Amino acid sequence: MSAQTIDADYNFGYLDEQTKRMIRRALLKAVAIPGYQVPFGSREMPLARGWGTGGIQITAALIGPEDTLKVIDQGADDTTNAVSIRRFFARVAGVKTTEKTNEATLIQTRHRIPEYPLSKGQILVYQVPQPEPLRKVESSEVETRKMHAWSEYGAMHVRLYEDIARYGRVATSYSYPVMVNDRYVMSPTPIPKFDNPKMDHMPALQLFGAGREKRIYAVPPFTKVKSLDFEDYPFEVQKWNEPCALCGARGSYLDEVITDDRGGRMFVCSDSSYCEDRRDAGHTGTQIDWAKDKAYLDPNPDEAA
Amino acid sequence: MSTIKNRLSVDENAPILTATALTRLYGERVGCRDVSFSLWPGEVLGIVGESGSGKSTLLRCLAGQDRPTSGTIALNFDGVPINLFDISEPMRRQLMRTKWGIVHQNPRDGLRMDVSAGGNIGERLMDRGDRHYGKIRSSALDWLSRVEIETNRVDDYPRQFSGGMQQRLQLARVLVPEPKLVFMDEPTGGLDVSVQARLLDLLRVLVRDLGIAAIIVTHDLAVARLLTDRLMVMKDGAVVEEGLTDQVLDDPHHAYTQLLTSAVLAA
Numbered sequence: 060m061s062a063q064t065i066d067a068d069y070n071f072g073y074l075d076e077q078t079k080r081m082i083r084r085a086l087l088k089a090v091a092i093p094g095y096q097v098p099f100g101s102r103e104m105p106l107a108r109g110w111g112t113g114g115i116q117i118t119a120a121l122i123g124p125e126d127t128l129k130v131i132d133q134g135a136d137d138t139t140n141a142v143s144i145r146r147f148f149a150r151v152a153g154v155k156t157t158e159k160t161n162e163a164t165l166i167q168t169r170h171r172i173p174e175y176p177l178s179k180g181q182i183l184v185y186q187v188p189q190p191e192p193l194r195k196v197e198s199s200e201v202e203t204r205k206m207h208a209w210s211e212y213g214a215m216h217v218r219l220y221e222d223i224a225r226y227g228r229v230a231t232s233y234s235y236p237v238m239v240n241d242r243y244v245m246s247p248t249p250i251p252k253f254d255n256p257k258m259d260h261m262p263a264l265q266l267f268g269a270g271r272e273k274r275i276y277a278v279p280p281f282t283k284v285k286s287l288d289f290e291d292y293p294f295e296v297q298k299w300n301e302p303c304a305l306c307g308a309r310g311s312y313l314d315e316v317i318t319d320d321r322g323g324r325m326f327v328c329s330d331s332s333y334c335e336d337r338r339d340a341g342h343t344g345t346q347i348d349w350a351k352d353k354a355y356l357d358p359n360p361d362e363a364a
Numbered sequence: 365m366s367t368i369k370n371r372l373s374v375d376e377n378a379p380i381l382t383a384t385a386l387t388r389l390y391g392e393r394v395g396c397r398d399v400s401f402s403l404w405p406g407e408v409l410g411i412v413g414e415s416g417s418g419k420s421t422l423l424r425c426l427a428g429q430d431r432p433t434s435g436t437i438a439l440n441f442d443g444v445p446i447n448l449f450d451i452s453e454p455m456r457r458q459l460m461r462t463k464w465g466i467v468h469q470n471p472r473d474g475l476r477m478d479v480s481a482g483g484n485i486g487e488r489l490m491d492r493g494d495r496h497y498g499k500i501r502s503s504a505l506d507w508l509s510r511v512e513i514e515t516n517r518v519d520d521y522p523r524q525f526s527g528g529m530q531q532r533l534q535l536a537r538v539l540v541p542e543p544k545l546v547f548m549d550e551p552t553g554g555l556d557v558s559v560q561a562r563l564l565d566l567l568r569v570l571v572r573d574l575g576i577a578a579i580i581v582t583h584d585l586a587v588a589r590l591l592t593d594r595l596m597v598m599k600d601g602a603v604v605e606e607g608l609t610d611q612v613l614d615d616p617h618h619a620y621t622q623l624l625t626s627a628v629l630a631a
Contacts, residue, residue, distance in 0.1 A: 209457065213487060213490040214491070217479055217486065289496060290495050
């Protein structure tokens with residue numbers, strides 16, 4: 060997608076310069092103390108809180124005219140939230156947007172880390188609904204801050220203990236807590252735990268913004284990120300018995316898609332751009348005949364014909 | 365902090381806790397006034413007195429939950445004397461989790477109600493850094509049987525337990541890290557007599573077996589007689605009489621203690 064004309068009625072990147080400065084200061088502090096939640100003055104944005112206002116404010120504070128932006132929502136580039144946020148920044152910053160992971164300099168994401176490994180110089184911005192990993196075990200904010208300050212993280216393992224006692228394994232499959240730089244327990248946001256290992260020593264900078272909760276935190280490049288576990292129940296990620304039905308990928312995160320009302324279902328890559336790339340490169344899955352059916356895939360079958 | 369955690373030797377001759385001239389005022393009102401005493405390892409001290417006499421205020425100060433207006437609390441766990449309110453808050457919290465335990469009158473204050481019995485007991489172990497599920501689990505099962513709860517209840521929630529069982533579960537949670545000092549605030553309050561008797565029996569055995577020093581606040585003289593070695597009688601925030609339990613109960617000197625002992629049926 061090419062650069063769009065900027066809407067001159069807005070300051071570049073929508074936020075005013077003082078707000079951007081405030082957010083950048085919070086970001087610097089967050090990068091300096093990996094995993095620590097830095098408070099910031101979250102602004103009203105032209106969309107409801109809970110729709111990624113924290114991530115958008117970080118993106119707005121960082122974006123420059125030379126940046127190329129990719130926005131992911133649940134792995135997909137083409138869902139409502141992703142499309143709206145991409146269009147928003149095309150309008151208020153006039154930046155180039157893309158769906159290709161390797162072309163993007165700035166990637167704002169909700170609930171996924173792209174399948175392609177990120178590289179040095181890229182920035183991954185997460186939208187965060189609940190920044191406090193201890194919230195489920197301790198409801199008092201005063202108390203959780205003390206627990207972080209003094210590394211009192213025993214209660215965090217109680218959650219894992221409860222899972223193993225009840226299900227025989229850690230059943231938590233997303234928002235799986237991590238230890239950053241051997242110091243702070245951090246919520247990785249509701250990404251599937253499948254993505255947790257990607258955070259460890261990632262060459263890209265990872266920034267997290269919680270708009271409603273007014274917190275920013277960060278994982279600098281090449282920082283140790285370890286998922287919490289027990290010695291006799293080591294951390295493990297989800298596995299699937301079958302490959303992606305469209306591109307045949309094994310080892311990517313798969314979504315289950317219901318295809319009819321007679322129990323039909325298939326598993327497809329959640330990272331839509333990755334899946335498309337593989338299909339363009341000639342990879343096929345079991346559903347490829349179905350996938351060739353333009354009536355299903357193309358929203359405007361008449362045009363395609 | 366880790367050195368405090370690891371060393372377990374206790375000097376039998378030195379008091380484990382020494383309170384000097386403890387006073388806690390709430391504005392004009394007196395919580396407790398000028399309380400001084402020492403507690404030796406393995407000793408069980410009772411604090412009795414009527415409601416509002418300052419028992420709970422004193423206990424909260426001793427347990428580090430409330431800062432006294434004046435006076436000091438000196439602790440001696442490993443031959444290293446510490447002044448409770450001179451050390452930093454994280455260190456005090458560390459002590460609370462590892463070296464002493466608090467048994468609340470209401471088990472809801474001491475338990476996580478939305479966490480299973482096993483998780484409640486295991487939390488204390490995870491607090492001190494245990495990260496082996498199997499070992500945590502077997503400790504939890506072991507402690508459940510020690511407090512006479514069937515081990516097949518390990519995955520049940522505290523709210524599925526009776527009041528007496530909740531209190532015993534709380535006891536297991538407090539005792540699992542093998543504390544040196546335990547504070548109990550009316551541990552048998554709100555339980556019926558037969559359940560009380562069973563709990564008291566259990567308490568007595570555990571405290572004796574583990575050689576724990578304990579401070580028990582109670583208004584029940586029968587509880588005091590059964591569990592404690594020494595007794596302090598409080599009235600209007602001050603200690604009016606102090607001595608060996610049998611001595612105080614059988615031969616009370618202070619007028620108020622005489623009133624207190626004569627007010628109950630023969631225990």
